[in-house]
Amino acid sequence: MKKNSIYFLTIVLSILIAGCSVFKAPSSKKDESSENAAAKEEEKKGDFTAYDEVITEKAQTDSGLFIIHKVEENYYFELPDTLLEREILLVSRISGLTPNLSFGGAGMKARSQQVIRFQRKDKQILLRHVSYTNVADMEQPIYQSVKNNNFEPVIQSFKIQTIAEDSSTVVIEADDFFTSDIPLISALNDSQRKKFKVKRLDGSRSFVQHMRSYPKNVEVRHVLTYEADAPPADAEAGTLSLEMNQSMIVLPDEPMMPRLADNRVGYFSIEQYDYGMNKQKAFQREYITKWQLVPKDKEAYARGELVEPVKPIVYYLDPATPMEWRPYLKQGIEDWQKAFENAGFKNAIIAKDPPSEEEDPEFSPEDVRYSVIRYITTPIQNAQGPHVHDPRTGEILESDILWYHNVMNLLRNWYLVQTAAANPEARNVEFSEELMGQLIRFVAAHEVGHTLGLPHNWGYQLRLSGRFIAFT
Ligand SMILES: [Zn+2]
Known part of the structure; x- marks a missing residue:
């Protein structure tokens, strides 16, 4: 042949x-440091629920890039301070596909890869979306303009549930993020939503299957269920369920x-x-x-x-x-x-x-x-x-x-x-x-x-x- x-x-x-090795996408790390210091001061006053009241003895824990806890039905991320602001690659794949959904298959990416970062804002953790369209060396004055003109969208805000005793980690509840209709991790694009007459995502029929933490990455497997008038298969069900796999991989240090x-x-x-x-x-x-x-x-x-x-x-x-x-x-x-x-x-x-x-x-x-x-x-x-x-x-x-x-x-x-x-x-x-x-x-x-x-x-x-x- x-x-x-x-x-x-x-x-x-x-x-x-994309960006390059020397130059950085705009980050607001420097601005956050003083706020973080203030937030840490607050913590000393015991504003948060005690750690062991959130992460109880029943917790099943998996350590890696960050710690994952499953406490009864709920999943928690325990994020170390050192991971905040780090750039993390987010790869969304459809692991459980329904027939006729698209020209693809189980394992296909739901969208092109994205970059995210977790960022602390007082008593919240923000999930920001990072773009590498425009970059500059952080040490140069022009970096400030790049930053101001490429403000990172806030994808989700998580309330800090508790903190480690030495304040080196913060704990957020993660289920909502994976059972809500969030475009960055969703299974469907706009044209598919129109084509299959998707009305809404049903959070009560969406759930986390499992989460696993590895040294460089965290894998989350979850099911998203949509109400749809014209689903690609099982028309009588009026429902479209897809299993997603979200990979969060920290970008190489070097x-x-x-x-x-x-x-x-x-x-x-x-x-x-x-x-x-x-x-x-x-x-x-x-x-x-x-x-x-x-x-x-x-x-x-x-x-x-x-x-x-x-x-x-x-x-x-x-x-x-x-x-x-x-x-x-x-x-x-x-x-x-x-x-x-x-x-x-x-x-x-x-x-x-x-x-x-x-x-x-x-x-x-x-x-x-x-x-x-x-x-x-x-x-x-x-x-x-x-x-x-x-x-x-x-x-x-x-x-x-x-x-x-x-x-x-x-x-x-x-x-x-x-x-x-x-x-x-x-x-x-x-x-x-x-x-x-x-x-x-x-x-x-x-x-x-x-x-x-x-x-x-x-x-x-x-x-x-x-x-x-x-x-x-
Ligand atoms: Zn080819």
Whole structure:
């Protein structure tokens, strides 16, 4: 099969407006510090309910990026002071999908990735939405203007329920946020609401399934139920329920050194206006999206020897993947090893079967620490290769490829139509397992390529009005 036939596969671009490693999106941290000091003074007066009256002995506690408590029916976030103001990536995925909702599948992102921060305001914690459209160096006077002109929307206000004895953490109740109709984490966009005649979100039928805290991320699984006159399935029910997975991942302490985009080399990229650049205009920077590979042995790498990266790119197969296709999907992933060898890395990208419960009890395909090829059973004939990246630098942090079972039908059609005249093997309604396996391997490699930051291999690309115009 010729490579260009695959151009028909849809891709999901995670191109977002972004910032860079040195320059920051506007934050109001400095302004808050005096208010926080005042608030802490208040705390000494015992204005808050005692900690053990809120987080009682019945609490089930999970520690990580921040602490999660489940006390009977309620969930609480215990946020350390050190996490306040930190930029956190929010990735909203639909983990439980209803038929005919959209051109997607379980594991698909409900919207492009967002950045949030928790911020203290007296006795409240605010959840702010952070934009990386406009940035500047915090030390420069112009930063103040960037800040004033990019005021961060307040998504939610949480009342502080209690504080730790040493005032190092604050506790907020989290259920309401995940059972209310909040656009930033909702399952539906405006056009879907219109199409399915959604009247409202029913909080009484929306609930948190579970929350888990890991060292770098917190995962929240919740169900949102909407009243709808024309739901995409089960019309009689007048109801649309979707299961969501919200990943909150703290951005790396040390941002990766970004690489400037060059129109002559095709990469997905991120853009930002950087007002700290001492240019006589609103200067736009563009960085490519890429994984950060660091050689284990830097000296050997410098000598031109093949070395392993400190942290290889690992793709897991979905536990739902049929056994017969697993070897081919894994081959498609590891086919990229050769490309990395040309860049001096061996075993840079590795395919793995889903771990058993004993091997890794925390494994979850939605967990942002794991890149997974999600296996989706809908009639859609496609595959998609999106990724999650650090909006400051373009560093790809994770990726979940969406793999539709029915892509095999598309592959059969293509291969038959394009090669059957000269290829007896293709003159069948059903292909042999080996042949279909090779076609699957080819699409797996294609989608992995997208998640490495590569768009289609156009003849060349021309930037025009901020969009790629393609010529083949
Ligand atoms: Zn593609």
